[in-house]
Amino acid sequence: MVVQLDEDLWFPNPRRGDSDGLFAIGGDLSVDRLLLAYSYGIFPWFSFRDSKEPLWFCPMKRFVIFPSEIHISHSMRTLMRKQQYRMSLGEDFAGVINGCAENRMQLEGAWLGNDMIEAYTEMHRQGFAQSVEVWEGDKLVGGLYGVTLGRCFFGESMFSRVPSASKLALIYLAQFMQQRGGTLIDCQFETPHLRTMGGRYISYDEYLELLKKE
Numbered sequence: 001m002v003v004q005l006d007e008d009l010w011f012p013n014p015r016r017g018d019s020d021g022l023f024a025i026g027g028d029l030s031v032d033r034l035l036l037a038y039s040y041g042i043f044p045w046f047s048f049r050d051s052k053e054p055l056w057f058c059p060m061k062r063f064v065i066f067p068s069e070i071h072i073s074h075s076m077r078t079l080m081r082k083q084q085y086r087m088s089l090g091e092d093f094a095g096v097i098n099g100c101a102e103n104r105m106q107l108e109g110a111w112l113g114n115d116m117i118e119a120y121t122e123m124h125r126q127g128f129a130q131s132v133e134v135w136e137g138d139k140l141v142g143g144l145y146g147v148t149l150g151r152c153f154f155g156e157s158m159f160s161r162v163p164s165a166s167k168l169a170l171i172y173l174a175q176f177m178q179q180r181g182g183t184l185i186d187c188q189f190e191t192p193h194l195r196t197m198g199g200r201y202i203s204y205d206e207y208l209e210l211l212k213k214e
Contacts, residue, residue, distance in 0.1 A: 001016050001017065001018075001023070002017065002018065002022055002023060002024060002025055003023065003024045003025075004024075004025055004026050005024050005025065005026035005027035005056075006026070006027070007027075007028070009032055009033055009036060010036075011024055011036065011037065011040065011042060011056065012024055014040065014041075014042060014058035014060075015060065015204075017057075017058060020057070020059070021057040021058050021059035021060070022055055022056070022057050023056060023057070023058055024055075024056040025051075025053050025054070025055050025056065026053045026054065027053075027054060027056070028054070029044060029054060029115055029116065029118075029119035030119075031119075031122055031123055031126055031128065034119065034123060034128075034147070035128060035149070037056065038147050038149055038154050039149060039211065040058065040208070040211075041058055041062065041154075041186065041204070041207055041208065041211060042056055042057070042058045043056070043057055043058075043154065043156075043188060044056055044057075044116070045057050045188075057188075058204075059188075059189075059204075060203070060204045061201045061202075061203065061204070062186065062201065062202050062203070062204060062206075062207040063186075063187045063188065063189060063190040063194070063199050063200070063201055064184055064185060064186055064187060064199065064200065064201075064202055064207070065170075065174065065184075065185040065187060065194065065197065065198050065199050065200075066183070066184065066185075066198070067173075067174040067175070067177040067178040067182050067183070067184075067185065068178055069198040069200075070170070070171055070174035070175070070178075070197060070198050071196065071197050071198040072171055073196070075164075076164065076167055076168070076171065079164060079168070080168070080171070084136065085134050085135060085136055085141065085162075085165070085168055086134075086135045086136075087132060087133065087134055087135075087168060087169065087172040088132070088133045088135065089130065089131070089132055089133075089172075089176065090124075090130055090131055091131075091133050092131065092133050092140055092143075093121065093124045093129070093130070093131040093145060094121065095133070095140045095143075096131040096132070096133060096140070096143040096144065096145045096159070097112070097117055097120060097121065097131070097145050097157075098117070099140065099142075099143060099159045099161070100112055100143075100144075100145065100156075100157035100158065100159045101113075101117060102159075112157060120145065120147075120156065123147060124145075128147055128148060128149070129145060129146065129147050129148065129156075130145065130146065130147075130148050130153075131143055131144070131145040132144050132145070132169040132170075132172055132173050133169070134160075134165040134166075134168050134169050134172075136162065140161075141160070141161045141162045141165050142158070142159055142160040142161055142162065142165020142166050142168065142169055143158065143159065143165070143166070143169050144156075144157065144158035144159075144166060144169045144170060144173065145157060145158075146186075149211075150211070150213075151177075151181055151182050151183045151184070151213065152182070152183060152184045152185075152186065152210065152211055153173065153177060153182065153184070153185045153186070154186040154188075155185055155186060155187055155188065156188075158170065166193075167193075167197065170185075170197060171197075173185065183210055183213060184207075184210050184211070186207075187199050
């Protein structure tokens, strides 16, 4: 069942949603609403050309990567040893989120429109969203961004302008989190790319327990 939201700051029980995780529509993309959403594993995802209101998802099977389980293939280890690229954290959030948007803008169902970009840019300004950048010299060639709450990172999007740049960004993020006690990278949806890097499913109940750990 999909519930229509109003201007009040609330969400219905996501366990009553559709099989794909959709359970609410409407509301806004304010920082307060987004923080409430992510604290329960809820995220907005909608085609900005087809919908004027946010669609809110909360799958009951969660596809995640535990930082300690990140898989680094032989080819990626070889690439990392070459030190051709430099990784950074939070040096160019605008460049990363716009790179992600440009990478998908022509695709049917593109979801990273101006409203979403503005919302997550404000999240970053307030310290709740972060980016990982991959540089070749002074050129941004890939990266990822997402929301950070507690010891968890909620991945939103990634992009590459050279082969394997987004993989480098994800490995850097996982290693950074592992060194600092990070517990979980939420991938939102399964992709073959993420599965090869250690992604796996856990239940929503286990997921919530991890989110609430201090």
